Amino acid sequence: MSYDDVEIEDMEWNEELQAFTYPCPCGDLFQITRADLKMGEEIARCPSCSLYITVIYNMEDYQDPAPPAPPSIAIVAA
Amino acid sequence: MEGSGGGEQGGEWWSWGAGTHGQLGTGAFQDELLPQRLPPPSPAPLLQLACGGSHSVAVLRNGEAMTWGNNSSGQLGRGDSESSCEPTLVKELHCLKVHTVSAGWSHTAFISDDYSLFTCGSGGYGQLGHGNFDSCSVPRRVICFASMKVFLAACGMRHTLVLVGSALLCDADEEGTSVYAFGSSKKGQLGLGSLGGVMSVKGLLNTHHTPSLVGSLVGCNVSSIHASGDHSAALSDHGNLFVWGRGFDTRSNFPVPLKVLSGLSFAQVALGWSHLLALTCDGQVYAIGSRHRFGTLSGCGALTSEDNGGSKSTEALNEQRGCAASTQASAVCVKQFEPLKGHFVRWVAAGSEHSAAVLKDGSVVTWGWGEHGQLGLGNTTDHSCPNIVLGVPRMVNSQVYCGCGFSFLCQSCT
Ligand SMILES: [Zn+2]
Numbered sequence: 001m002s003y004d005d006v007e008i009e010d011m012e013w014n015e016e017l018q019a020f021t022y023p024c025p026c027g028d029l030f031q032i033t034r035a036d037l038k039m040g041e042e043i044a045r046c047p048s049c050s051l052y053i054t055v056i057y058n059m060e061d062y063q064d065p066a067p068p069a070p071p072s073i074a075i076v077a078a
Numbered sequence: 079m080e081g082s083g084g085g086e087q088g089g090e091w092w093s094w095g096a097g098t099h100g101q102l103g104t105g106a107f108q109d110e111l112l113p114q115r116l117p118p119p120s121p122a123p124l125l126q127l128a129c130g131g132s133h134s135v136a137v138l139r140n141g142e143a144m145t146w147g148n149n150s151s152g153q154l155g156r157g158d159s160e161s162s163c164e165p166t167l168v169k170e171l172h173c174l175k176v177h178t179v180s181a182g183w184s185h186t187a188f189i190s191d192d193y194s195l196f197t198c199g200s201g202g203y204g205q206l207g208h209g210n211f212d213s214c215s216v217p218r219r220v221i222c223f224a225s226m227k228v229f230l231a232a233c234g235m236r237h238t239l240v241l242v243g244s245a246l247l248c249d250a251d252e253e254g255t256s257v258y259a260f261g262s263s264k265k266g267q268l269g270l271g272s273l274g275g276v277m278s279v280k281g282l283l284n285t286h287h288t289p290s291l292v293g294s295l296v297g298c299n300v301s302s303i304h305a306s307g308d309h310s311a312a313l314s315d316h317g318n319l320f321v322w323g324r325g326f327d328t329r330s331n332f333p334v335p336l337k338v339l340s341g342l343s344f345a346q347v348a349l350g351w352s353h354l355l356a357l358t359c360d361g362q363v364y365a366i367g368s369r370h371r372f373g374t375l376s377g378c379g380a381l382t383s384e385d386n387g388g389s390k391s392t393e394a395l396n397e398q399r400g401c402a403a404s405t406q407a408s409a410v411c412v413k414q415f416e417p418l419k420g421h422f423v424r425w426v427a428a429g430s431e432h433s434a435a436v437l438k439d440g441s442v443v444t445w446g447w448g449e450h451g452q453l454g455l456g457n458t459t460d461h462s463c464p465n466i467v468l469g470v471p472r473m474v475n476s477q478v479y480c481g482c483g484f485s486f487l488c489q490s491c492t
Contacts, residue, residue, distance in 0.1 A: 010264065012202065023183050023235055025351050025430030026450055027096050027132035027148070027482040048098065049449050049483075 006030075006044070008037075008057035020044070024051055037062040089118040091127075092470050095429075095452030095484030099132040100163030101147030102484060107163050111451030111458065113470045113487065119144065119165065124488050129429070129481025130181030130233065135188075136165060141175025143168045143188055151184040152215025153199030159215060170216045171196065181481070182233025182305065187240075188217050193227035195220040195240060203236040204287030205261030211287055222289050229255070234305030234323075235351075237261030237268060239312075240289060241303050255300050257312060258289040265308035266333030267323030269294065294335050295320065307351035307430065310335075317343030319356055321410055326352065326367040332410075340364065340412045348428035348480075355433060356412065361422035363415040363435065417445070417463045429480030435464065440472030442487055450483040 003025070011020040014029070020037075021029040024046040030053045032044035040059050045052045092113040093102040100107050104114050122140035133147030133154060144165040145154040152159055155168045168176075168188075175191040185199030185206060196217035197206040204211055207220040220228075220240075227243035240258045259268035264284040269292040301315040308324035312335065320335040342364065346357040353367030422438035432446030432453060443464035444453040451458055454467040470476075470487055479486045 023131060023482075025447070025482050027099060027101065027484070048096070 002043070002054040003051045005054045005056055008055055008061075011044070011055065020055075022053060024049060026051065034062060038064075089123050089489065090471075090473070091116050091119070091124060091486060091488035093484065093486045094454040096132070096450035096482065097163075097484065099148035100161050101129070101132050101134050101481065103134060103146045103163065103165045105164050107161075109450050111454070112456050113454050113467060116165075126178055127477075127479045127486050127488060128179045128181040128186075129479045129484060129486060130186065131183035131235075131482045133181060133184075133186070134165075134481065134486065135179040135181045135186055137176050137179050141177070141191060143171055143176040143179060145186065148184070149215075151200035151213050153181070153184050153186045155186055155188070155198040155215065155217045157216045168217065178230060180231045180233045180238075180305075182238065183235040183482075185233055185238070186217070187231035187233050187238060189228050189231055193229065193243075195223050195228040195231060197231075197238070201287075203262040204285045205233070205236055205238050207238060207240075207260045207287070207289050209288050211285070220289070223258075230303055232303040232305035232310075234261070234267060234310065235307050237263070237305060237308075237310070239292075239303040239305050239310055241300060254297065257292040257295045257300055257303060259292050259310070260286050260289045262308075263333070265324040266331040267305070267308050267310045268292070269310060269322040269333065269335045271334045292335065298335075302347065304347050304349040304354075306349040306428065309349050309351070309354070311347050311349050311354060313344055313347050313356075317345065317359065319344050319347065319412070321354065321366065326354065327411065336410055338366070338410050338412050342412075346426060348426045348433070350428035350433070350480075351430040351482075353428060353433070355415070355426040355428050355435075357423055357426045361424065361438065363418045363423050363426060364412045365415045366410055366412050418443075424474070425477055427478045427480040427485070429485065430482040432480060432483075432485070433464075434467075434478040434480055434485055436476045436478055438474075440474040440476055442467040442470055442476060442478055444485065447483070452480070452483045452485050454485060 006022050011022045014021045019031040019033045021031050024030050026049040028046050028048035030044040030046050042055050043052050044055050094110045094113045097109045122138040125139045126137040128135045136144045146162045146165045149161045176188050177191040178189045180187045188196045198214050198217045201213045230241040232239040238261050242256050299314045300312045302313045304311040310323040312320045319338040322332045322335040342358050344356040345359045348355040356364045423435045425436040427434045434444045445461045445464045448460045449458050
């Protein structure tokens with residue numbers, strides 16, 4: 001059972017871990033990566049214990065941005 | 079060193095539970111399933127302990143403070159970010175005498191004997207009260223209390239409460255206390271009666287980086303304050319209990335302190351991440367909370383009782399002259415903790431998801447989440463009923479302290 005439901009805006013980006021984190025009651029951090037979010041993963045796990053949380057987010061926010069419109073004059077590398 | 083301390087109390091202490099950040103002070107970065115006896119604090123006996131997310135703070139009787147555990151946000155106050163598995167003096171406070179401390183998820187508050195407040199550690203939600211969102215690895219004085227006497231601080235996950243001697247009461251003749259709050263108010267944990275706040279440079283909403291007066295507690299004679307997770311609580315000198323912040327039993331939050339209608343007079347409060355324990359003057363344990371995933375409170379029966387208590391409201395308000403805290407009996411339900419009924423309890427403590435108590439004969443009992451050995455029972459199972467912790471002596475002056483997945487026991491010298 002999920003320990004809690006946490007909105008992504010309440011998670012903190014951790015540069016060292018390259019993950020969004022949220023405090024776990026064991027003293028460690030629940031973690032979820034951008035790649036996880038992109039794939040639609042909604043479970044953030046703690047590496048130190050069996051607990052996990054459900055991350056509330058909008059999956060579209062983590063998709064790659066739409067490719068820019070092709071320039072009118074294409075520069076093609078040789 | 080058996081019997082060291084020359085008869086001085088406060089020399090004996092033990093720790094157990096989650097320890098991978100060094101928070102047990104055992105000299106190792108590892109969990110312990112059974113109580114580990116620690117070397118006597120030096121150079122003076124223990125006065126008080128505080129256990130946070132993954133760090134610990136001690137006050138010694140000579141006014142020095144020691145810290146150990148996770149230091150990734152500077153919460154140990156030593157000017158660096160190196161974690162430590164051995165209690166070490168906070169030299170940055172050496173010219174002060176520390177009177178009391180509090181440890182939050184990743185921040186720390188120190189109060190000196192001249193009633194000044196110093197904070198360090200994580201400041202990303204304004205929980206240091208320095209008027210910004212910066213973290214700080216050296217204890218820095220919270221300037222806005224310069225003209226007030228700070229008595230107590232309580233650090234939660236991302237917020238801080240402070241109890242000061244009355245300064246803003248209109249009636250100058252009245253002796254009283256005021257509660258200030260700062261940090262995240264996302265779940266109403268500041269008790270400011272609004273979910274709004276300033277926007278930080280990081281675009282965070284619902285944060286207050288400068289202390290604000292909790293107006294509805296003015297006149298309530300608050301004598302102790304408590305913060306853990308996204309919860310806040312206060313006890314008045316009449317034994318009245320107030321709670322605010324994240325709801326215990328429901329998804330709703332309470333942005334204004336609610337007076338808990340129980341007809342009881344409480345002497346001590348312990349707050350976890352999803353439960354609250356309150357000890358009555360006659361040694362009985364009561365509890366709030368029903369998100370008991372780990373059996374923290376399973377003995378309490380139906381905590382979601384529809385007990386309305388509406389008829390008590392007027393009476394309670396009358397006895398609480400001048401106190402504006404809301405009275406919503408139906409919102410918060412306190413129930414006797416059945417497994418300890420009939421026992422005289424001297425002391426209660428709450429970790430994030432576990433609990434501990436000291437009984438009349440000095441026995442220490444624990445219950446709740448046990449995955450990291452925080453119950454001290456030699457295993458990692460959860461226990462919904464209190465079990466006696468073996469391997470520590472029965473001391474009637476014991477005090478037990480719980481953090482996130484870990485516990486300390488020490489002899490009181492207060
Ligand atoms: Zn964990």
